[in-house]
Amino acid sequence: MACTKRKCGKCQCETLHSKSILYQILNKEHGNETKWHQQHCSPHCSARSKCCSCLDRRVVLRTPEATCRRASEVLLKTSTFIRNLPSFYHMPWEDQFVLIQQNWVPLFVLGMAQEGVDFDLREVPATSLLKKILLNQSSTAMNELGSSSAGASFTEVQKMKNLLWKFWDLDISAKEYAYLKGIILFNSECHALKCLPYVQSLQQEAQKALMEFISTMLHGSLSRFALILQLLTSLRDIDADAIEELFFRPILGEATLNVLLIETLYIKPDWL
Template identity: 80%
Template sequence: YIAGPLQKCCCWWQQHGSILYQILHKEHESEAQRHQQYRSPHRFTGSKGCSCMDRRRVVLKTPEATCRRASEVLLKTLSFIRNLPSFYHVPWEDQLVLIQQNWAPLFVLGMAQERVDFDLREISAPSLLKKILLNQSWTANNELGSSSLGPSLAEVQKMKNLLWKFWDLDLSVKEYAYLKGIILFNSGCHVLKCLPYVQTLQQEAQQALMEFISMMFHRNLARFAWILQLIASLQDIDADAIEELFFRPILGEATLNVLLLENLYIKPHWL
């Protein structure tokens, strides 16, 4: 988790600990009551129903080093795809769909395999009191800064949680390879022209993973089921958050999707 001030939920401070809140609402609480509120579990950022983490924006604490490692992971991911003849046996339209929908989970899986961890720092936003004093529009400020200040803490924390779960499993190189095949040939993309072929490739990767786990872990298929659950969670990772966090400092205004396709020699008519 993020160390320091990022651990505290700003919603908790606004509701319980904010000086401005106490002044505006004329709350006069005893010392014991304030102490009890400080120990409240709502101060943890993971509590459900709290939109604080969605509003808080973060950037990398050491962008130069982390972006370099992230770029290396992306290049290794592309190299893995390029070395799969079966990928280039599908029409380029299907290649396009598979890359656009699956590059983000493949990238996170690569981050897990390379054990790339990263620290964050929160981007400070103007306080509500400052906005009131400067007569700034809350809505206008949100529209201006919500997408340009970096990804939300909620999205990045979701990715970090998945990385830790993969590290706890201590997957082997072969397991990572099978997982990449399962993710790349995602048969959930129903718009594919060669859907039966892609389904077959994914089933083969799943079968190979199951047989490997059965052989190496004495037929303990609970590990196989747990890994498949993690794969499903990878699909929930926001690709835009990944691009904003790891590649926006490098790409500038360029689009990562286009660069990925060019690197894989996929040449749709609009490139």
């Protein structure tokens, strides 16, 4: 669904006069004109339909304490799921590391969907750089401010929210989620694996189990199976940096999440 109060096409920043930005700041109209995007788009608004790059604003959680706690619980349940898979620990630790490094993002997002973790956002004010310019601060200070990564990309976060809604619309069962996690974890596209044939067989086994479960529950209909697999492909488009910045930066600082997950699973080699 396209946004209702903004037409895609020529970027507004190309048509505004140079004095317009200053005018908006002084008259406090800029914040009103760029109100939170969710007021004008439905939760199902496609993240792919971007008007222009200047609309990719930064966002943070509206209630970080509660949401970060729930996100941490999802991460813990994800590690517990992996820990309870003997087939995973039968692989060399190098393969375990590769699979976690490449698949923790879709596993985490799938866990968020299963646990029904929704979240509200607030926009990070974007006028501080202009204020620095107006206050004649040094160019070094302005460069530091301009390179700041406070908050996550709205576009990437909205992509995740849209995908969560699609999973919720399907009303996926606990068994289906378990099979989906197996399909994701045993990613046969990781060609650097030492035991790739073994991983491929595990993924095929999980796919077969999911297909049989859906076929039994829906009397032979496989359209749901195809739709779910399509959503799994979309899971791999979710940006890892956006997840770390939004859900874990407030509590982890500069720690890398996939390494933390590996340490949690006690499969960290000495050289990591």
